[in-house]
Amino acid sequence: MSEVERHSYDVVVIGAGGAGLRAAIEARMQGMRTAVVCKSLFGKAHTVMAEGGIAASMGNVNSNDNWQVHFRDTMRGGKFLNHWRMAELHAQEAPDRVWELETWGALFDRTKDGRISQRNFGGHEYPRLAHVGDRTGLELIRTLQQKIVALQQEDEAEFGDPEARLKVFQEATVTRLLTVPDSGSEAGNRITGAFGYWRESGRFVVFEAPAIVLATGGIGKSFKVTSNSWEYTGDGQALALMAGASLINMEFVQFHPTGMVWPPSVKGILVTESVRGDGGVLTNSEGKRFMFDYIPDVFKEKYAKTEEEGDRWYTDPDNNRRPPELLPRDEVARAINSEVKAGRGTPHGGVYLDVSSRLPADVIRRKLPSMHHQFKELADVDITAEPMEVGPTCHYVMGGIEVDPDTAATPGVLGLYAAGEVAGGMHGSNRLGGNSLSDLLVFGRRAGLYAAEYVAELGDERRDVPQDQIDAAAAEAVGPFNNEGAENPYSVHQELQQTMNDLVGIIRREGEMAEALGRLEELKARAEKAGVEGHRQYNPGWHLAIDLRNMLLVSECIAKAALERTESRGGHTREDHPGMSADWRKVVLACTLADDGGHVDLVRRTPEPMRGDLLALFELDELKKYLTDAELPSAAPSAPDEETN
Amino acid sequence: MSYKANFRVWRGDVDSGELRDYTVEVNEGEVVLDIIHRLQATQAPDLAVRWNCKAGKCGSCSAEINGRPRLLCMTRMSTFSAEETITVTPMRTFPVVRDLVTDVSFNYTKARQVPSFTPPEGLKAGEYRMEQVDVERSQEFRKCIECFLCQNTCHVIRDFEDNKPAFSGPRYLMRIAELDMHPLDVADRQKAAQEEHGLGYCNITKCCTDVCPEHIKITDNALIPMKERVADRKYDPLVWLGDKILRRGKTQ
Ligand SMILES: Cc1cc2nc3c(=O)[nH]c(=O)nc-3n(C[C@H](O)[C@H](O)[C@H](O)COP(=O)(O)OP(=O)(O)OC[C@H]3O[C@@H](n4cnc5c(N)ncnc54)[C@H](O)[C@@H]3O)c2cc1C
Ligand code: SF4
Ligand code: SF4
Ligand code: FES
Numbered sequence: 001m002s003e004v005e006r007h008s009y010d011v012v013v014i015g016a017g018g019a020g021l022r023a024a025i026e027a028r029m030q031g032m033r034t035a036v037v038c039k040s041l042f043g044k045a046h047t048v049m050a051e052g053g054i055a056a057s058m059g060n061v062n063s064n065d066n067w068q069v070h071f072r073d074t075m076r077g078g079k080f081l082n083h084w085r086m087a088e089l090h091a092q093e094a095p096d097r098v099w100e101l102e103t104w105g106a107l108f109d110r111t112k113d114g115r116i117s118q119r120n121f122g123g124h125e126y127p128r129l130a131h132v133g134d135r136t137g138l139e140l141i142r143t144l145q146q147k148i149v150a151l152q153q154e155d156e157a158e159f160g161d162p163e164a165r166l167k168v169f170q171e172a173t174v175t176r177l178l179t180v181p182d183s184g185s186e187a188g189n190r191i192t193g194a195f196g197y198w199r200e201s202g203r204f205v206v207f208e209a210p211a212i213v214l215a216t217g218g219i220g221k222s223f224k225v226t227s228n229s230w231e232y233t234g235d236g237q238a239l240a241l242m243a244g245a246s247l248i249n250m251e252f253v254q255f256h257p258t259g260m261v262w263p264p265s266v267k268g269i270l271v272t273e274s275v276r277g278d279g280g281v282l283t284n285s286e287g288k289r290f291m292f293d294y295i296p297d298v299f300k301e302k303y304a305k306t307e308e309e310g311d312r313w314y315t316d317p318d319n320n321r322r323p324p325e326l327l328p329r330d331e332v333a334r335a336i337n338s339e340v341k342a343g344r345g346t347p348h349g350g351v352y353l354d355v356s357s358r359l360p361a362d363v364i365r366r367k368l369p370s371m372h373h374q375f376k377e378l379a380d381v382d383i384t385a386e387p388m389e390v391g392p393t394c395h396y397v398m399g400g401i402e403v404d405p406d407t408a409a410t411p412g413v414l415g416l417y418a419a420g421e422v423a424g425g426m427h428g429s430n431r432l433g434g435n436s437l438s439d440l441l442v443f444g445r446r447a448g449l450y451a452a453e454y455v456a457e458l459g460d461e462r463r464d465v466p467q468d469q470i471d472a473a474a475a476e477a478v479g480p481f482n483n484e485g486a487e488n489p490y491s492v493h494q495e496l497q498q499t500m501n502d503l504v505g506i507i508r509r510e511g512e513m514a515e516a517l518g519r520l521e522e523l524k525a526r527a528e529k530a531g532v533e534g535h536r537q538y539n540p541g542w543h544l545a546i547d548l549r550n551m552l553l554v555s556e557c558i559a560k561a562a563l564e565r566t567e568s569r570g571g572h573t574r575e576d577h578p579g580m581s582a583d584w585r586k587v588v589l590a591c592t593l594a595d596d597g598g599h600v601d602l603v604r605r606t607p608e609p610m611r612g613d614l615l616a617l618f619e620l621d622e623l624k625k626y627l628t629d630a631e632l633p634s635a636a637p638s639a640p641d642e643e644t645n
Numbered sequence: 646m647s648y649k650a651n652f653r654v655w656r657g658d659v660d661s662g663e664l665r666d667y668t669v670e671v672n673e674g675e676v677v678l679d680i681i682h683r684l685q686a687t688q689a690p691d692l693a694v695r696w697n698c699k700a701g702k703c704g705s706c707s708a709e710i711n712g713r714p715r716l717l718c719m720t721r722m723s724t725f726s727a728e729e730t731i732t733v734t735p736m737r738t739f740p741v742v743r744d745l746v747t748d749v750s751f752n753y754t755k756a757r758q759v760p761s762f763t764p765p766e767g768l769k770a771g772e773y774r775m776e777q778v779d780v781e782r783s784q785e786f787r788k789c790i791e792c793f794l795c796q797n798t799c800h801v802i803r804d805f806e807d808n809k810p811a812f813s814g815p816r817y818l819m820r821i822a823e824l825d826m827h828p829l830d831v832a833d834r835q836k837a838a839q840e841e842h843g844l845g846y847c848n849i850t851k852c853c854t855d856v857c858p859e860h861i862k863i864t865d866n867a868l869i870p871m872k873e874r875v876a877d878r879k880y881d882p883l884v885w886l887g888d889k890i891l892r893r894g895k896t897q
């Protein structure tokens with residue numbers, strides 16, 4: 001094998017979304033020479049698409065808000081499967097992370113007294129989402145990008161080289177993590193670097209580093225109808241799995257209730273939840289606000305029973321309950337699914353989402369500018385004058401790489417850290433809107449901090465990257481050029497998306513998932529024969545052929561875990577097991593790479609019980625809905641029978 | 646309501662290239678990027694194009710359609726007749742990498758030359774207070790998705806490669822204006838705008854504004870006010886501008 005291009009860093013961050021950029025900023029501020037590697041141009045990562053806002057209990061709009069309330073909402077949203085320690089840290093640290101963005105130049109929308117304005121969102125008890133219209137993700141990315149530029153300007157002044165301590169390698173895809181066995185510690189492997197290719201030239205590149213932060217985002221491109229971009233091929237999840245880490249909670253996939261359904265070419269593109277947070281209502285073809293029929297028992301006390309009460313809540317939230325359009329996403333998505341199935345859908349198979357009859361046109365244009373723009377340009381629909389047609393779309397994966405809640409370190413692989421959507425645990429079985437952007441900042445920072453700490457402790461100790469792994473990774477990457485014409489990677493991808501959509505989608509059944517696993521095996525065999533034409537320069541067919549490995553591996557995790565979990569909870573709905581079971585709450589399903597290297601094994605883990613002071617934040621009656629009797633705090637007085645509200 | 650459309654797509658790299666003809670299916674509601682993707686999946690698997698969000702939010706898919714700078718993902722096929730031949734070429738101002746992909750590093754270099762946001766000393770995180778009316782102007786500029794279409798269009802660099810070192814282009818002049826209008830930024834931006842970023846080269850033709858997919862009023866709201874602010878500080882931009890135009894006239 002010819003020599004490949006090499007770069008040496010203290011910390012290499014893979015991913016330039018919110019989590020990756022925040023991690024890189026932190027590692028660099030801790031004095032580490034840091035690199036960021038990403039598949040697209042700097043500033044274009046998926047985070048840029050986030051619309052509604054970033055959740056942080058600053059209490060600017062309703063001063064009753066605090067981290068405990070945010071913590072409670074997060075646990076409820078995730079149906080208590082969340083790693084409570086992550087939910088705790090997240091709720092505690094989110095306000096500082098948002099305020100910090102202002103010191104780096106972010107310009108959020110303001111309250112009357114000049115603070116950061118906060119908006120309502122599904123599952124959040126108080127107005128909590130800091131936002132900039134409906135382009136909050138853009139503001140987040142641009143602010144972090146500009147902070148990185150600021151750090152580079154410092155280095156320019158100090159060393160005459162802006163990239164002396166922080167460099168972005170854009171349009172490079174990592175295909176393998178490089179490790180050596182680590183017998184000295186509990187972890188099985190130790191990170192030495194990463195292998196990838198430049199998208200532009202197709203040439204290979206090796207990053208040598210004792211610490212790697214994975215921040216590669218999600219998996220939506222395995223599904224046909226999705227709000228996610230091409231970047232979401234489950235790379236980080238697969239890279240970690242192949243390096244010896246575990247993926248947890250992979251059965252929990254969030255289908256956002258409101259994606260565009262028409263025209264077909266934009267099917268799946270997101271319609272932000274802010275439309276509902278700002279007053280939009282869901283109706284079926286009979287004109288009925290159907291969400292009132294779908295309030296589940298666990299939420300009965302928290303949501304309005306009548307349209308009148310729901311409508312009053314927007315102006316008087318202290319004395320009214322919120323409308324059920326703002327239930328957590330899994331509930332709303334299932335309700336829409338049922339309405340369409342019952343024949344009460346719109347002409348294009350969705351339901352109506354209407355703000356035009358609820359807010360004046362100029363307010364809609366000001367509060368929801370990109371939605372206005374998006375529908376006008378892509379669907380010829382003026383949302384200030386007519387309703388939108390919407391339906392569920394694959395949006396977010398709650399599952400992900402298992403991490404230590406405090407340090408974001410990955411058990412099993414020394415020197416590997418993960419943060420953002422690629423990491424699992426924080427959101428349990430269902431993520432609340434706005435809790436991802438805050439998650440990126442809180443745990444991105446922690447990953448960068450602890451990766452830096454780890455490298456500092458290592459001192460000058462470095463392990464060589466094993467040449468045989470580099471050679472194997474290179475051979476694997478060029479594989480598709482040797483399979484000339486055998487299988488079209490685009491066809492394999494389309495069939496994978498159809499399979500996951502139809503058989504492991506929003507409503508799941510045992511037989512269908514078993515069938516999906518069978519089809520995934522066939523697709524894996526075909527993917528190995530996927531061939532590409534042309535050269536290695538910017539060749540999208542080749543890139544897809546390489547990505548298929550990751551998508552198939554991650555899809556197998558999802559299907560296997562979903563088949564195993566015989567209950568319904570959050571982003572996992574079993575038609576054959578519709579109830580939620582307290583016994584299953586005590587089970588975390590973890591996927592590891594099987595010995596053959598091409599499959600995954602499923603193991604059951606028992607989560608750590610929640611700390612007493614956190615349990616005490618809930619009423620006993622509420623805990624009873626989620627926990628087994630044995631888990632209930634024994635000393636707690638039993639709650640009075642009547643409603644306490 | 647499908648039909649077959651005639652597409653001409655520029656294929657090639659730095660060294661050479663040509664317009665190649667394709668006949669390709671078009672379905673109702675599709676955008677140009679859908680057609681490019683269909684070409685990849687059926688006829689030209691190695692056709693290079695950048696894209697991410699397919700919703701006009703990331704600014705990756707910039708190119709020129711029938712000579713007009715546009716986002717591929719926001720250009721609906723229904724804006725063309727079924728008979729029309731649709732020509733797709735890469736942005737002209739930046740060097741080609743392959744097919745529709747160009748080397749946009751010029752923009753990242755310019756971005757790095759604008760000094761960052763500088764808050765007042767001693768103002769702590771969490772203590773920032775700003776009125777909505779005061780942040781709105783800068784917020785308009787922060788809608789920018791960095792598609793670089795304005796940079797591609799501005800004749801100062803589109804037609805005069807030599808101006809590139811001295812002129813940051815509308816996107817980054819607007820970035821300076823954004824910081825200058827930020828209620829809490831304390832740095833002096835105006836002198837640098839004129840002397841280091843070439844604000845004076847701009848002769849307010851508004852071509853940048855015309856192509857901005859975010860409909861930001863780059864010229865009216867950023868560049869002209871910036872010129873006025875500079876003028877207030879005793880620069881005389883009209884004289885200066887006149888000079889420039891005359892000089893260019895002479896050398897042509
Ligand atoms: C349309 C939409 C709207 C949303 N709105 C909201 C919202 O309002 N509030 C909220 O909290 N959340 C929202 N979310 C969710 C949230 O945006 C994402 O979960 C979050 O941005 C993920 O960020 P990240 O940093 O984990 O990854 P990303 O921002 O996705 O970044 C991933 C990075 O990893 C890189 N990468 C991936 N694979 C590789 C590889 N193999 N090699 C090198 N680099 C690689 C990519 O290039 C990219 O730079 C929304 C999501 C969508 C799709
Ligand atoms: S207005 Fe100025 S910046 Fe914009 S295109 Fe014209 S000359 Fe260029
Ligand atoms: S100002 Fe407009 S045209 Fe220019 S880069 Fe930004 S979004 Fe694109
Ligand atoms: S793909 Fe994001 S703007 Fe076109």
